[in-house]
Amino acid sequence: AQSVAQPEDQVNVAEGNPLTVKCTYSVSGNPYLFWYVQYPNRGLQFLLKYITGDNLVKGSYGFEAEFNKSQTSFHLKKPSALVSDSALYFCAVRDTYITSGTYKYIFGTGTRLKVLA
Amino acid sequence: SQTIHQWPATLVQPVGSPLSLECTVEGTSNPNLYWYRQAAGRGLQLLFYSVGIGQISSEVPQNLSASRPQDRQFILSSKKLLLSDSGFYLCAWSPPTGQGTHEQYFGPGTRLTVT
Incomplete structure (x- = not known):
């Protein structure tokens, strides 16, 4: 079965510094990988995805992620963190085929990012 | 553009009471629909999914049920x-199916407290 792991429960970074939120995956076949962000008491918002192609994927709000097949990683990055980036971040992978091109998804346990002013 | 609504936003219910949570999607047809539960502000547990009207699949046997009475309406229920x-x-x-994108779009969520 497919899985994703987010090894860090929390990441603290100073405002203006680069940030990295880690994700590793285990899949059979080609991975479809996603990052979502969740602000307090809100639903998840899609940030970016890797399906195929360039290993560096750019997404919303200045975030990007680097797909590394040899290390089975898909780390989320941002060159300069903002206090407003403080939130809960989820990595996800496409999982079981349901029917007619529809799939289920597996989410990591989440990493809380705290950007300090 | 597409929008997803959930209501109510918060709910406090006593043990043994019934539950009905509603979700509707606007701006698309025949979406795939999912119900997740997030405990303790962390990981997501898939509860139900639906690929069409009246087609419901359950991931975890439990006290909850789901229905899809209309194309863009998904209801989560419990009797007790x-x-x-x-x-x-x-x-x-x-x-x-077949529209080429793979990500999911989430509603704002319902905070349920059972007392």
């Missing part, structure tokens, strides 16, 4: 709530 049903319930949709 348990304390363990407390959590943050999220509805999500993804585009119908």
